[in-house]
Amino acid sequence: MASSSSTQPSSGATIPAPLDDDPQRQEEEAETELRRGPWTVDEDLTLVNYIADNGEGRWNSLARCAGLKRTGKSCRLRWLNYLRPDVKRGNFTADDQLLILDLHSRWGNKWSKIAQHLPGRTDNEIKNYWRTRVQKHAKQLNCDANSNKFKDAMKYLWMPRLADRCLQQPSTTRDHVLSGHSMGYMGSSGLVTSSSDSFASDSYDGGFYANANMGEIANSGDWMQEQNQVFWPELNQSCQPQDSELSGWVQGFSGGLAENFWSLEDIWKMQ
DNA sequence: AAGCATTCCAACCGCTAGAAC
DNA sequence: AGTTCTAGCGGTTGGAATGCT
Numbered sequence A: 001m002a003s004s005s006s007t008q009p010s011s012g013a014t015i016p017a018p019l020d021d022d023p024q025r026q027e028e029e030a031e032t033e034l035r036r037g038p039w040t041v042d043e044d045l046t047l048v049n050y051i052a053d054n055g056e057g058r059w060n061s062l063a064r065c066a067g068l069k070r071t072g073k074s075c076r077l078r079w080l081n082y083l084r085p086d087v088k089r090g091n092f093t094a095d096d097q098l099l100i101l102d103l104h105s106r107w108g109n110k111w112s113k114i115a116q117h118l119p120g121r122t123d124n125e126i127k128n129y130w131r132t133r134v135q136k137h138a139k140q141l142n143c144d145a146n147s148n149k150f151k152d153a154m155k156y157l158w159m160p161r162l163a164d165r166c167l168q169q170p171s172t173t174r175d176h177v178l179s180g181h182s183m184g185y186m187g188s189s190g191l192v193t194s195s196s197d198s199f200a201s202d203s204y205d206g207g208f209y210a211n212a213n214m215g216e217i218a219n220s221g222d223w224m225q226e227q228n229q230v231f232w233p234e235l236n237q238s239c240q241p242q243d244s245e246l247s248g249w250v251q252g253f254s255g256g257l258a259e260n261f262w263s264l265e266d267i268w269k270m271q
Numbered sequence B: 001a002a003g004c005a006t007t008c009c010a011a012c013c014g015c016t017a018g019a020a021c
Numbered sequence C: 001a002g003t004t005c006t007a008g009c010g011g012t013t014g015g016a017a018t019g020c021t
Helices: A023-031 A041-056 A057-067 A072-083 A094-109 A111-115 A125-141 A148-168 A172-178 A213-217 A221-226 A245-255 A264-267
Strands: A181-187 A190-196
Touching: A041 A057, A041 A072, A057 A072, A072 A125, A094 A111, A094 A125, A094 A148, A111 A125
Parallel strands: none
Antiparallel strands: A181 A190
């Protein structure tokens, strides 16, 4: 349940609460020193049991009443990001990754909003995923993860492969989140579609390909060709854009290069 | 085996918005 | 209307785990 870092017997420091000039208050607050750092198993149990009996909310008083020497904020975070029974742990599936890329492209760093569409995943986890995996690749390409160029690389190279992968395996996320919504990804084996109305009320209007700006992408060919990297050596014709200039761009980008740092294998290693 | 570098993620921080008083 | 409290968000950090030399 708890990670190694969180189960360690408290490397967390204990910090004094802020003091003022009132000696009585100083004494009171000295008695209620606040702990910080990794949570111990005992603390976790205390929090879980208290919430099971009394429910969540009113985090500051909850922390006091439960006898936890933590801030309400810390308790809330621990519960939401780790202890909640429905928190899904472990690596992101291809479905999850696909959805994150897609939703981030339209909403930006709205982690909690994105997390709402990934059952069991927390905003913190998605944020970490983005920063550690996605931004790393953007850095390797010498561009910003929020730049149009990087987004185009995702649209035409990463996402089609993930979409393919989604089709090849049973998926709970896709079933739950995408079911019923009209969404299309151009996988290497053709257009991948599913349908859902789960985004209808939240301005989610479909997959990447509905909004692709082909002209702009075609114009970025030079930049792409300059990158001595390859995404998908096995990229086949069917997932390439119809635009002939852009097709050349993808070919140039994916062919004849030695290092494959963003291969399918890479993505699956991440999982 | 040891030391160093990198990756990953839990936890913290500062800030904001809305509710309660 | 102003103040305080609470919840929530996104950015950042610390340190354990892992990989590399």
